[in-house]
Amino acid sequence: MISKSFLKSGHTPTLLSAFLYFDLSFMTWVLLGPLGVAIAKDFGLTPAQKGFMVAVPVLAGALLRLVAGVAVDHIGPKKTGVIGQLIVLAGLATAWVLGVHSYNQVLVLGIVLGVAGASFAVALPLASRWYPPEHQGLALGIAGAGNSGTALAALFAPGLAQVFGWQNVIGLAAAPLTVALVVYLLFAKDAPNRPPPKRFAEYLDVLKIPDAWWLMALYSVTFGGFVGLSSSLTIYFNAEYGLSAVTAGFFTAACVFAGSFLRPVGGYMADRLGGVRTLSVVYVLAALGLVLASFQQPSPWVALACFLFVMMSLGAGNGAVFQLAPQRFGKEIGVVTGLVGMTGGVGGFYLASSLGWAKQLTGSYQTGLLAFAALALFALVGLTGVKTRWRKTWPELAGAAGGLRL
Secondary structure (H helix, E strand, O other): OOOHHHHHHOOHHHHHHHHHHHHHHHHHHOOOOOOHHHHHHHHOOOHHHHHHHHHHHHHHHHHHHHHHHHHHHHHOHHHHHHHHHHHHHHHHHHHHHHOOOOHHHHHHHHHHHHHHHOOHHHHHHHHHOOOOHHHHHHHHHHHHHHHHHHHHHHHHHHHHHHHHOHHHHHHHOHHHHHHHHHHHHHHOOOOOOOOOOOOHHHHHHHHHOHHHHHHHHHHHHHHHHHHHHHHHHHHHHHHHHOOOHHHHHHHHHHHHHHHHHHHHHHHHHHHHHOHHHHHHHHHHHHHHHHHHHHOOOOOHHHHHHHHHHHHHHHHHHHHHHHHHHHHHOOOOHHHHHHHHHHHHHHHHHHHHHHHHHHHHHHOOOHHHHHHHHHHHHHHHHHHHHHHHHHHHHHHHHHOOOOOOOO
């Protein structure tokens, strides 16, 4: 899958540094999800409060991605990434030293963790600008596989919380982030073809282009589903099947690893078959899996299989969307990544919070899962409607009549 031409065309140290930064930032971003069972026990939270608690970092990260995307185009991805990592480290240290003593303080911590979620808008342009169009899917798939950081949180945070207490886990998270920062400072480099800075208002000109809105909508489903479930599944398996926080975290980690592994595969498939074709299959499979998962399965193992299927589909879809984005918006990839990433986070906020409300109002998560399955089908309908125009106009806009893979 990784060819010699791919290795020669870009900058491997930057690509791997972007992956590590993204991976450990995402680990931190969703930390409240794996710690949610312990936090909810300490503060006596309702299902709706638990859903909102894990959704706040997702929404904060979504909104801050736009800020990060603009900063990437203005001061460069490397400087933007360093600033973001320092803010997160300072926030974790402050929360650990002073302590978190109420639900409202947990929400404030969630906003700080959102800065880590904004890493998406930094890591992907950092990697993307080093690679030509024919390798964008794979390059952004590798960098974007940093989604797997959410699995690290699910895998280790519940067990560490049992041993050291959940508040100390917040402090422990700073250690791997510090390692990532050092690697990033030493090995990451901005690509030489970085476009010159623009006036702030110019960055938002892409919002006048319908294609940007389409990419935002498509990603709100694929990434929204991925991160929303990543943040919620530990609580889901604990509430629905009575699994311990540690076991529920293992189940969640398996789902996240599967989805993260399929992101570069989805990017590679999109390079070979076209992003539109790949996404069309993704939405059908994701909707099917969400419908199956919405019904109370006879055992947690069957439920796990359903969510593995969903997360693998959504992970491949994430890679496919970002095979398309740089083909249409190569010169504006920083701000477009921020905008698309923002709506992906908004989709995750919607899913995580709606699952909590569905559980509280109906006693079941089914309504929330079925509603998101419907969104996947709506995305498929929209994609089907625009694909013919994209295939006709995008090569002309890019000046590459035969070089785009849609």
